[in-house]
Amino acid sequence: MIKARRKEKIAVYLGLDVGSLSTNVVLIDDENNVVARRYLPTASRPLEAIRRGLSEIYEEVGDCVEIKAAGTTGSGRYLTGDFVGADTIRNEITAQATAAIAIDPMVDTIFEIGGQDSKYISIDNGVIVDFEMNKVCAAGTGSFLEEQAEKLDIDIEEFGDIALVSNAPARLGDRCTVFMESDLNAHQQRGVQKEDLISGLAYSIVYNYLQKVVGKKRIGNRIFFQGGVTNNKSVVAAFEKVLGKPIIVPPHFDVTGAIGREKNTI
Numbered sequence: 001m002i003k004a005r006r007k008e009k010i011a012v013y014l015g016l017d018v019g020s021l022s023t024n025v026v027l028i029d030d031e032n033n034v035v036a037r038r039y040l041p042t043a044s045r046p047l048e049a050i051r052r053g054l055s056e057i058y059e060e061v062g063d064c065v066e067i068k069a070a071g072t073t074g075s076g077r078y079l080t081g082d083f084v085g086a087d088t089i090r091n092e093i094t095a096q097a098t099a100a101i102a103i104d105p106m107v108d109t110i111f112e113i114g115g116q117d118s119k120y121i122s123i124d125n126g127v128i129v130d131f132e133m134n135k136v137c138a139a140g141t142g143s144f145l146e147e148q149a150e151k152l153d154i155d156i157e158e159f160g161d162i163a164l165v166s167n168a169p170a171r172l173g174d175r176c177t178v179f180m181e182s183d184l185n186a187h188q189q190r191g192v193q194k195e196d197l198i199s200g201l202a203y204s205i206v207y208n209y210l211q212k213v214v215g216k217k218r219i220g221n222r223i224f225f226q227g228g229v230t231n232n233k234s235v236v237a238a239f240e241k242v243l244g245k246p247i248i249v250p251p252h253f254d255v256t257g258a259i260g261r262e263k264n265t266i
Contacts, residue, residue: 009064009066010066011030011065011068012027012028012065012066012067013027013028013029013067013069014067014070014071015027015028015095015258015260016053016070016071016073016074016077016084016086016258016261017074017095017258017261018049018050018074018075018080019042019115019117019257020075020116021041021042021114021143022041022115022228023038023041023042023050024037024255025037025038025050025258026038026252026258034251034259035061035065036057037057037252037255037258038053038057042076047079047080050084069087069088070084070085070086070087071086071087072089073089073091073258073260074092075117090260093119093121093128093131094128095259095260096110096112096121097110097121097123097260098260098261099226100226100256100260101123103251104224104248106222107123107222108122108124109121109220109223109224110123110226111209111214111223111239111247113141113142113205113225113227113228114141114229115141116141118141118227119132119134119213120213120217122217123220130217132214132217133213134212142228144180145205145232148201149198151184152198154194154198156232160232160233160234162198162234163195163201163234164237166193168193168196169199169200169202170183170184170187170197170199171183171200172184172187172203184201202232202234205229206235206238219243222248223239223243223246223247223248225239226250230249230254231253
C-alpha cells in the first residue's frame with residue numbers, strides 16, 4: 001500500500017507590530033499575500049497579546065505553514081523581538097513605508113494615525129525622503145476619538161456613520177485635548193446636534209494632524225492613509241474635504257506596520 005504524500009507546507013514570514021494600544025500579527029507568503037492576520041488590543045500586556053495572536057493564527061493555519069523568518073516593529077519591537085527570536089527589528093517608519101510601496105510603488109505620501117501616535121512619511125521614487133512623528137498631543141490620535149465617543153455615549157464603531165450625516169460640523173479647531181474637550185462641552189451646552197459634534201471631532205483630528213504632524217511638509221497626490229483610525233470613514237472623508245485630494249485606504253490598512261516588517265524579512 002502506497003501512503004499518500006504529505007502536502008507540502010507553505011513558506012511564510014511572521015510580522016509583529018506591537019504598540020501601546022494594539023498588537024498586530026501577520027503571516028505573508030513569498031508572493032506577498034496575507035495568509036493570516038490578527039489585530040488585538042495590547043491592554044498593557046504585549047507578550048500576552050502576542051501569545052494570543054500566535055495561538056489563534058496557529059489554530060487557523062498552523063498545519064499548513066512553515067515560518068521561515070520573523071520581524072518586529074512598533075514601540076514594543078525590542079521586547080517582542082527578544083521574545084519571539086526575531087531575525088530583524090525595524091522602526092515603524094520603515095515598516096509602514098515598506099508595506100505601502102509594496103502595494104503601490106507610486107505612493108508618495110503616507111498618513112498613519114494609530115491609538116496614541118501619528119506618523120507622516122514622504123516618499124520619492126520608492127525611497128523615504130522625509131518623515132515626522134507626533135507623540136505629544138493625544139488630540140490627534142485614535143485614543144482621543146474613543147474617549148470622546150464614550151463621553152457622547154456612542155460606540156466607536158458607529159462614529160463614522162453618524163458623522164457622515166452631519167450638515168454642519170462643529171468647529172473644534174486643532175488644539176490639544178483639554179482645549180478641544182472644553183470646546184466640545186461648550187457646543188453641547190448650546191444644543192449642537194450630536195452628529196455635528198461627532199463630525200467636528202473627525203475634522204479636528206484632521207486639522208490637528210495636518211498642523212502638528214505634517215506642518216509645511218510636502219503632501220503629494222498619491223496619499224495612503226494607514227493605521228487603526230483609517231477604519232473611521234468620517235476621518236477619511238474629512239481628509240479628502242480639507243485637502244481636496246483623494247485618499248487611498250490600502251488593503252489591511254490596520255496592520256500595515258506588521259506587513260511592512262514582514263516584507264523586510266523575505
